[in-house]
Amino acid sequence: MTFSELDIEQDIVDALASKGIIEPFPIQTQTIPLALAGQDIIGQAKTGTGKTFGFGLPIIQRLGPDPAPGVKALVVVPTRELAVQVTEDLELATMNRPTKIVSIYGGKAYEGQIAQLKAGAQIVVGTPGRLLDLAGQHLLDLSNIEEMVLDEADKMLDLGFLPDIEKLFSQTPAGRHTMLFSATMPGIIVALARRFMSKPIHIRATDPDEGLTQANIEHLIYRVHPMDKDEVISRILQAEGRGKTVIFTRTKRSAAKIVEELNDRGFNAAAVHGDLNQDQRERAMAAFKAGKKDILIATDVAARGIDVDDVTHVINHTIPEDDKAYLHRVGRTGRAGKTGIAVTFVDWDDLHKWALINRALEFGRPEPVETYSSSPHLFAELGIPEGTKGRLKPSSIEPAARQPRERSGDRSSERSGERSGDRPPRNRNRSRGEGSSPEARPSGEENVASATGVHDGTGSQHRDGNSAPRRRNRTRRRAAAPE
Structure with missing residues (x-):
């Protein structure tokens, strides 16, 4: 079967064919005819089986080849990454139409998203938080929504978005066409569908013999x-x-x-x-x-x-x-x-x-x-080739790790060079205390002492050449005995 046989219009079929998308997946085959007729749908299929085009192609076609400016379709997704992905798929399907699509999600500046809304975007793909934010500022008008989709509804439940979803539903017209898609279908999601959908048909595009995990x-x-x-x-x-x-x-x-x-x-x-x-x-x-x-x-x-x-x-x-x-x-x-x-x-x-x-x-x-x-x-x-190791190139971290050891080796060689006579040995015997005197030191050290003010125990100077502070004599006064 082809998309043309599912009554998808030719300009959309051509857009999909330009990317090699020719044959629909089972979830698309089952949902597209019903969605084109305006039937509310609960679509359940494993991830990666084409749910985006299952709801995307019908809402694009139902908006018409040249829709009037203003938001007419709302696709709610749980994450920013999914918002980007769904937007890219819908932009592919509308490449031969003037229909405009905007992504609304947090982490991005408001100005660009608001500008696209003001420019007349007809389809909005967004996360609940940013959608409610813009709606609360009267920058996103949901009163004319004709098509509404919840994608990955179970993930929204996991992330705690259920109250936000209910607020979004309450701001859209009751007569809208609604579709809900998810890989799993917890009871709370089914209850949500019953509250906000009109006689939905539950479609499961899975093989009963396939089991819980994908066979491929x-x-x-x-x-x-x-x-x-x-x-x-x-x-x-x-x-x-x-x-x-x-x-x-x-x-x-x-x-x-x-x-x-x-x-x-x-x-x-x-x-x-x-x-x-x-x-x-x-x-x-x-x-x-x-x-x-x-x-x-x-x-x-x-x-x-x-x-x-x-x-x-x-x-x-x-x-x-x-x-x-x-x-x-x-x-x-x-x-x-x-x-x-x-x-x-x-x-x-x-x-x-x-x-x-x-x-x-x-x-x-x-x-x-x-x-x-x-x-x-x-x-x-x-299928790992025998003898495979865990590196494609030497580590760039190892030379840095060896560097301190090389420096320590350099210092040791310098010290050995000093001992070999390249430089005169330093006198490390420092006399401190009252028993030392200038006469006991070498003559060179005496000059250093007089020039830099090294304290020798007999004067009042410190190593910086300044006078030592005077000591304060503190006498403790005993408190007078009570009379």
Whole structure:
């Protein structure tokens, strides 16, 4: 089936074809006809199966080939990275139309976003906080919304955005066309849909026999010592057929440390985490998508915004918090029908977490295999060439570490040179106290004493040549006895 057979207009079909997008995915095949007819939809499909075009193409087409200025469609997403990704997809689909799209999210200056709204953007893609901020300042008018989409609704629930979502719904017309898309569907999300949607149809674009995890992803679970993780990762990054790779870690400090370590080893890595400002995060994502960087280290905040089809490996440097986080992380690979490999490191202290994830996802692997950077099964399972080491270049840190020892050696040679007669030996015997006298010192030292004022115990001078301060005699007065 093609997009034309789904009644998508030709200019949109041509725009997609220019990027090699010809055949729709199952979630698109099932949702597009219903969405074009104005049916409210709850779309559920695994991440990376094309949900963005599943709701994006219908709202673009329903707005018309030349929509009037003003916000008519609202797409709400949980993270900044996902806002950028969805905007890029919609801009691709509208490249042959005058329809304007604006991203609204925090971390960026207000002025550019406000200018795009005033210029008449018809589709807004944004995060809840910044959307409510601009709406509260009467800079974003939601009263004319005709199309509304909640993307990754379960992540919004995890991030505590549910009250903000309810406020956004309350500011839009009751007769709007609403679609809700998510990889998982907790009960609270279903209740939200019942409150704000009109007779929604629940579509699950999954194979009943597929299981909870994607069949085109190979899952490898290793118990790795923390001190050996960098070496193991470095060898995995040299596996045959390894393309773009995403490494997930729990903390932003760990992400910064890993990217520094990998770059020092000669790999081409970038990072996305909370200590970077929005411009830095966007530049890192752009470099990764363009292939200038083939390794991306990220915390979970960026997991939903990494929509790159050619990611071959996902490495969990630290174990995810639960099975849902695991699915969202590993879902960065195996996208668009391609295969992928997901490697998860389990620390000794996190075995209980893995037990819960293993049970929830029905892996049947309660005990991760103990693995080291030299383990034969690591090389065999990941296709790492025999003899591979963990460095592509010598460390740039090592010479700096050796520098102090070289300097100390230089000083020792200088001292040996002094003792050999190059310089006269210094007299280190310093006489202090009242028993010393100028006559007891060498003549040269006497001159130094008189010139610099070295205190010899018999005068009132100090080493700086100034007179010593006078001592104050303190007499203690006894308190008078009470009468």
